[in-house]
Amino acid sequence: MxxxxxxxxxxxxxxxxxxxxxxxxxxxxxxxxxxxxxxxxxxxxxxxxxxxxxxxxxxxxxxxxxxxxxxxxxxxxxxxxxxxxxxxxxxxxxxxxxxxxxxxxxxxxxxxxxxxxxxxxxxxxxxxxxxxxxxxxxxxxxxxxxxxxxxxxxxxxxxxxxxxxxxxxxxxxxxxxxxxxxxxxxVKPSTSQALNVFIAEFNEDSSKKLLSSAAGELRSIYDLSGLYNLRILRQSIHDCLRLLQAIDEGVLPDINLRRRMVLEFFALSLEVKAGRLAEVDLIERDSLRSAHRLDLSGSVRTPRLEAADERYIGLDFHETVLDEKLLAEFLFRGSSSSPDFSKHIHHHEGVV
CATH class of the missing domain: 3.40.50.300 (P-loop containing nucleotide triphosphate hydrolases)
Structure with missing residues (x-):
């Protein structure tokens, strides 16, 4: 390092x-x-x-x-x-x-x-x-x-x-x-130094520029994760680069949406690598949330995605830029088979 x-x-x-x-x-x-x-x-x-x-x-x-x-x-x-x-x-x-x-x-x-x-x-x-x-x-x-x-x-x-x-x-x-x-x-993990080193490994392009500009927010999300594992940090930063390279600026030109997409994806990647999130938690996020909220007996456990929502202040994993299908494919298979990424982008009012 x-x-x-x-x-x-x-x-x-x-x-x-x-x-x-x-x-x-x-x-x-x-x-x-x-x-x-x-x-x-x-x-x-x-x-x-x-x-x-x-x-x-x-x-x-x-x-x-x-x-x-x-x-x-x-x-x-x-x-x-x-x-x-x-x-x-x-x-x-x-x-x-x-x-x-x-x-x-x-x-x-x-x-x-x-x-x-x-x-x-x-x-x-x-x-x-x-x-x-x-x-x-x-x-x-x-x-x-x-x-x-x-x-x-x-x-x-x-x-x-x-x-x-x-x-x-x-x-x-x-x-x-x-x-x-x-x-x-x-040894105490040096998050800021590690994050800068990991981003510096990438070739100079718009994806690297975006990650560099969001370094402060990425570190805050990592700190909220409570993981303190630099290997997971590095892997999740690489996941973000992979996503940015796959979804080019022509598909999602709004820089604020791209930035928000990266922050959401980074946090979810940390959750997956920590073993706190499974594919079903994303694919069925809406039905799992509804079942939990309608349960009056208390027998339905809090969905893991709800727990992640509470962990990361300022992020809402039920209102993400990318839909649950595309997120699951990238997080659990490393890519997507979709020929048209634009179909999987949500332009929520709260996402700016």
Whole structure:
């Protein structure tokens, strides 16, 4: 996301301090925060800006990035480190397991029966970044035990990214954590910076110009969603671009209507990606609302679209610029089969 921001500058400051320690710290640093908040991006930015420029001509890297996502054994972590140290092993021909195949050994000029891990000095890099601790299939405490070998025996500096809220057995995990991690820092999503970066990715055209001009309103809607997930934010911004490119200015020339359409669609996209809205909620929005309002017994639950109406001040999802059919097609299928978008545009009096 470029570089440090004011909300997370303390993390950059501490990681710089940690990196520059002359003696092995004998503890790891954990970066925590909810999924999609930007943990991985922030740490990679730090590594790229502070370490990568100094290792262009080095035979071995100063730092390694290792994803623990889906890892189910210590051997698989060893394999991931081996692949990171020797990128050639990621080629199709290099199918590695516990033993090197004869062809790979010849390729690397090693003796035939040498064990791959006998060749691996996994403590060579001075800094390691272990990502997605909570998503490992192996027990997270076992992961910490493995990582502790780098801290205690390898004299390495280690950064761990973990969504702590997703750890199941926290009491047991915390007992291991306090032996391995000496500092825990929480990432705060920088919505404004992220939004500007995501919009800047697009080619210059009228769609990008409209999104840029509506950035303040888009951020307000995102804040009202309560999601704090930058992946969802980015995906929803891309959804808006897709919509704008499909419904050109000739079909909907009024800039105020186009702007309103984008804001409505953006909020609905957030609701869909958060799992709070299904296709039926849009397709049958009017009948669901009527059934709820006519219910005197209280047995009919509040329609989810009504809940969304209450969440986003200033938006009415029952009086949208686009009709429910077109909205559902774009939100749940990514496009529309309609040959004439103009048939699906509502020029409501309240939409200006």
């Amino acid at each position: 470029g570089s440090e921001n004011s909300q997370n500058s303390h993390i950059f400051d501490y990681l710089r301090y940690y990196k520059e320690l002359n003696q092995p710290p004998r503890y790891a640093v954990m970066i925590t925060g909810p999924w999609g908040c930007g943990k991985t991006h922030l740490i990679k930015d730090f590594l790229t800006e502070t370490i990568a420029p100094n290792q262009k001509n080095r035979a071995t890297p100063d730092f390694l990035y290792i994803s623990l996502y889906g890892i189910s054994s210590r051997e698989q972590i060893d394999e991931a480190i081996l692949r990171a140290l020797y990128p050639v092993l990621n080629s199709r021909s290099a199918n590695i397991g516990r033993k090197f195949g004869r062809g790979i050994l010849r390729f690397l000029r090693f003796e035939v029966n040498v064990d791959a891990w006998d060749l691996l000095d996994k403590y060579t890099p001075r800094m390691y970044f272990f990502d997605d601790l909570e998503r490992a299939s192996i027990d997270p405490e076992a992961c910490l035990g493995y990582i502790n070998e780098f801290v205690e025996h390898g004299d390495c500096k280690v950064i761990i990214a973990c969504n702590y809220s997703e750890i199941k057995n926290k009491d047991s995990f915390d007992r291991t954590l306090e032996k391995v991690v000496g500092k825990t820092l929480e």
